[in-house]
Amino acid sequence: MGPRTALLILFLLSWSGPLRGQQHHLVEYMERRLAALEERLAQCQDQSSRHAAELRDFKNKMLPLLEVAEKEREALRTEADTISGRVDRLEREVDYLETQNPALPCVEVDEKVTGGPGAKGKGRRNEKYDMVTDCGYTISQVRSMKILKRFGGPAGLWTKDPLGPAEKIYVLDGTQNDTAFVFPRLRDFTLAMAARKASRVRVPFPWVGTGQLVYGGFLYYARRPPGGPGGGGELDNTLQLIKYHLANRTVVDSSVFPAEGLIPPYGLTADTYIDLAADEEGLWAVYATREDDRHLCLAKLDPQTLDTEQQWDTPCPRENAEAAFVICGTLYVVYNTRPASRARIQCSFDASGTLTPERAALPYFPRRYGAHASLRYNPRERQLYAWDDGYQIVYKLEMRKKEEDVGGS
Secondary structure: HHHHHHHHHHHHHHHHHHHHHHHHHHHHHHHHHHHHHHHHHHHHHHHHHHHHHHHHHHHHHHHHHHHHHHHHHHHHHHHHHHHHHHHHHHHHHHHHHHOOOOOOOOOOOOOOOOOOOOOOOOOOOOOOOOOOOOOEEEEEEEEEEEEEEEEOOOOOEEEEEOOOOOOOOEEEOOOOEEEEEEOHHHHOOOOHHHHHHOOOEEEEEEEOOOOEEOOOOHHHHEEEEOOOOOOOOOOOOOOEEEEEEEEEEEEEEEOOOOOEEEEEEEEEOOOOEEEHHHHHEEEHHHHHHHHHHEEEEEEOOOOOOOOOEEEEEEEEEEEOOEEEEEEEEEEEEOOOOOOOOEEEEEEEEEEOOOOOOOHHOOEEEEEEOOOOOEEEOOOOOEEEEEEOOOOEEEEEEEEEEEEEOOOOO
């Protein structure tokens, strides 16, 4: 070993002491930091335990209050149902008193305004209807069919408001329901998860059948009052029309439909007693009674007051009828078979008398073997919105003047 190597060993041995001192100080520093972190973690754990205890105390205090609130809500709901029942009973009593106490002879009564369920024959004048518009078209043929989707059960209604926003879609599923779906546009309705895009409107009384109508921002529908058709009560011969404001979510008017012994107008659609329709002329109602259980009746309604302005006995038979609609004051009745086959318009009735049976076309619908639960005509689009065994379908119509001959049909 040379002198240089010895000197290097002595130098390294002289520095080993300070290095051991620095390592000792570093270990002590790390231990102090870990102790501080453990103290902070203990404080956080104590705070979390304290907050959890406070939340448990708050929950224990709120549960009795929520139970009290739920009981009060149920009490209010029961009271509201009781008040609603009293109002309904008062309405029936008023209608009964009006029928039992007619106006005195010295009081002038508008013959077009019909009273309660006992007013037989009022408004059924079978006189020609005076058109309020220049609409003079009739169906030439059903041009095409487009199946949009399948939504809901076998019976229902989907439509647009002919006087409202052009894109908004209204869907009423079922024959006894109280909730309507409203879609902002047709595209939203055709989506796979369409119900998520819809707003829901719940009406105070469930509708009957598929005869509902959206017109001018209102939902018009027939309601079965207690003891109404099929109920077996004292009001077995009556049905109540409801006018419901879709924006305000309120009932703005109601009226007992002035016809006794109502029966389903369509032999193939047993759940519908009044089928409401809209065309260029306004609001109509298709119905039938036991007085003539073989044919349909047509009524012109005032959309503002629900009064019946005129009524007609039509030559269109109920047997094998499945749906109907009105265009330019003309009733078109669609017939089918059971089991369902290809639907066809086989009867028409023009309330104005302009369209004669000889000039009326009797077109088939496009080749599809199904049953229409409802048909709604949109005068703005000249299209039919159909509900066929849960499928929503659009039919495009080809029109011609009423005075023109059928031309080859």
